[in-house]
Amino acid sequence: xxxxxxxxxxxxxxxxxxxxxxxxxxxxxxxxxxxxxxxxxxxxxxxxxxxxxxxxxxxxxxxxxxxxxxxxxxxxxxxxxxxxxxxxxxxxxxxxxxxxxxxxxx
Amino acid sequence: xxxxxxxxxxxxxxxxxxxxxxxxxxxxxxxxxxxxxxxxxxxxxxxxxxxxxxxxxxxxxxxxxxxxxxxxxxxxxxxxxxxxxxxxxxxxxxxxxxxxxxxxxxxxxxxxxxxxxxxxxxxxxxxxxxxxxxxxxxxxxxxxxxxxxxxxxxxxxxxxxxxxxxxxxxxxxxxxxxxxxxxxxxxxxxxxxxxxxxxxxxxxxxxxxxxxxxxxxxxxxxxxxxxxxxxxxxxxxxxxxxxxxxxxxxxxxxxxxxxxxxxxxxxxxxxxxxxxxxxxxxxxxxxxxxxxxxxxxxxxxxxxxxxxxxxxxxxxxxxxxxxxxxxxxxxxxxxxxxxxxxxxxxxxxxxxxxxxxxxxxxxxxxxxxxxxxxxxxxxxxxxxxxxxxxxxxxxxxxxxxxxxxxxxxxxxxxxxxxxxxxxxxxxxxxxxxxxxxxxxxxxxxxxxxxxxxxxxxxxxx
Numbered sequence: 375x376x377x378x379x380x381x382x383x384x385x386x387x388x389x390x391x392x393x394x395x396x397x398x399x400x401x402x403x404x405x406x407x408x409x410x411x412x413x414x415x416x417x418x419x420x421x422x423x424x425x426x427x428x429x430x431x432x433x434x435x436x437x438x439x440x441x442x443x444x445x446x447x448x449x450x451x452x453x454x455x456x457x458x459x460x461x462x463x464x465x466x467x468x469x470x471x472x473x474x475x476x477x478x479x480x
Numbered sequence: 481x482x483x484x485x486x487x488x489x490x491x492x493x494x495x496x497x498x499x500x501x502x503x504x505x506x507x508x509x510x511x512x513x514x515x516x517x518x519x520x521x522x523x524x525x526x527x528x529x530x531x532x533x534x535x536x537x538x539x540x541x542x543x544x545x546x547x548x549x550x551x552x553x554x555x556x557x558x559x560x561x562x563x564x565x566x567x568x569x570x571x572x573x574x575x576x577x578x579x580x581x582x583x584x585x586x587x588x589x590x591x592x593x594x595x596x597x598x599x600x601x602x603x604x605x606x607x608x609x610x611x612x613x614x615x616x617x618x619x620x621x622x623x624x625x626x627x628x629x630x631x632x633x634x635x636x637x638x639x640x641x642x643x644x645x646x647x648x649x650x651x652x653x654x655x656x657x658x659x660x661x662x663x664x665x666x667x668x669x670x671x672x673x674x675x676x677x678x679x680x681x682x683x684x685x686x687x688x689x690x691x692x693x694x695x696x697x698x699x700x701x702x703x704x705x706x707x708x709x710x711x712x713x714x715x716x717x718x719x720x721x722x723x724x725x726x727x728x729x730x731x732x733x734x735x736x737x738x739x740x741x742x743x744x745x746x747x748x749x750x751x752x753x754x755x756x757x758x759x760x761x762x763x764x765x766x767x768x769x770x771x772x773x774x775x776x777x778x779x780x781x782x783x784x785x786x787x788x789x790x791x792x793x794x795x796x797x798x799x800x801x802x803x804x805x806x807x808x809x810x811x812x813x814x815x816x817x818x819x820x821x822x823x824x825x826x827x828x829x830x831x832x833x834x835x836x837x838x839x840x841x842x843x844x845x846x847x848x849x850x851x852x853x854x855x856x857x858x859x860x861x862x863x864x865x866x867x868x869x870x871x872x873x874x875x876x877x878x879x880x881x882x883x884x885x886x887x888x889x890x891x892x893x894x895x896x897x898x899x900x901x902x903x904x905x906x907x908x909x910x911x912x913x914x915x916x917x918x919x920x921x922x923x924x925x926x927x928x929x930x931x932x933x934x935x936x937x938x939x940x941x
Contacts, residue, residue, distance in 0.1 A: 428610075432618035433618070
């Protein structure tokens with residue numbers, strides 16, 4: 375048996391970047407809930423139709439909240455836990471095919 | 481191989497399975513996508529407890545049992561990997577691949593307890609793709625994790641206990657609920673009366689249900705809702721609705737939809753086990769025996785992922801799975817197997833009996849079962865109901881046909897959001913006993929995975 379598990383101190387607050395905004399969150403919280411709590415409703419734009427989208431299920435099923443996190447695309451904001459100073463961006467267009475390419479024409 | 485059993489999911493079923501395994505001396509590895517155990521039912525409960533305690537408050541009694549379960553789980557001799565997203569399971573379940581902090585791991589498994597849980601039944605309505613529309617469960621998750629209710633004027637729409645519970649929780653948290661539009665009406669209660677006697681065996685469940693129905697917040701309510709469309713340019717601006725009592729429009733900033741929950745069958749379908757159509761709950765579910773064992777030996781499905789029965793039943797089915805595995809491994813005798821299992825199997829029967837009442841009262845109305853026109857059915861690929869209907873009219877009769885012709889179900893959610901509606905569209909007699917066609921094949925990866933992650937995978941054979 376392991377020693378008794380206790381949860382004494384209150385959770386800390388952390389902050390991260392969303393585009394140009396600074397977002398406050400609870401340690402242990404997900405990116406999506408922190409964004410929603412800060413009033414961010416739109417987390418992406420569909421490249422083909424130009425329609426805005428936001429988180430829907432918050433349990434990792436719908437994949438509506440895909441964002442770029444620290445340079446890695448297609449991360450579910452509702453599954454990713456916030457880290458201090460993490461950089462989150464909206465996905466608004468098709469990604470370049472290589473690092474040097476210009477973004478493809480839509 | 482280091483583990484006797486791999487448990488996928490750390491909700492009530494997975495945690496109970498791990499605790500039971502540890503108590504019988506089995507080594508369990510538990511994988512869960514979330515940062516903390518609890519599943520959706522007890523999401524972020526440790527954190528909420530810490531926040532409430534810092535403010536000199538405590539958890540409500542209904543949540544305290546979750547904290548206790550998590551504490552027993554954490555204290556058990558179990559290896560728990562959080563933020564682990566399973567992206568593949570081999571046919572029969574003997575090999576599992578998961579992503580953990582950007583790295584892929586493939587591990588062997590002697591036995592598996594899959595406890596993938598449930599998700600809210602997606603019912604496509606016009607405008608449901610707009611930012612500001614979420615599931616009611618999402619609003620609950622947000623409240624649990626951030627401590628904040630959904631912002632702006634909120635309309636809750638649909639049916640089911642969770643819709644009513646969310647309405648109450650949001651109101652208590654000071655949210656601005658401007659409408660509770662329920663598809664439920666007197667006809668649903670009448671239709672459900674034959675199931676009342678069986679439900680009386682689960683008195684607590686019934687009492688909780690009555691409380692939910694009678695203690696709804698003081699907000700404008702509509703019953704017997706038959707149709708709704710969500711209006712807005714770039715985000716939600718309002719809801720148009722029609723009910724048996726008339727029609728109307730409510731201006732709002734957020735719409736929370738809920739139409740009950742269905743098992744998440746991605747893993748069990750990927751593992752290739754037998755599934756069956758559950759007519760009462762209108763969903764596919766894996767076929768399991770009295771030990772939660774699927775058609776593949778030593779691959780169990782426990783909890784709501786095997787059929788919706790709630791968290792109390794999930795704990796029972798999680799424990800049953802482990803008893804069967806432990807017995808096969810010779811860790812418990814025939815005698816202790818039956819002794820330990822009997823109360824669990826009895827409990828599951830009792831809870832299943834109460835379910836018929838709930839399922840019959842909270843029923844998606846006929847008028848919302850089949851989407852039409854410009855309603856986006858496949859949110860990922862933005863395929864409308866009209867496009868699906870056209871493909872069906874030109875001969876696409878199964879889900880694979882539809883997929884090839886319209887791209888429905890080919891986006892990142894892997895058809896989890898659209899397949900129920902697409903299926904209803906091509907099975908018009910679904911409420912009159914017509915059996916729907918099997919769902920489209922699930923293929924790995926079921927989670928976004930980069931080629932680099934695949935190439936650098938850590939594979940243990």
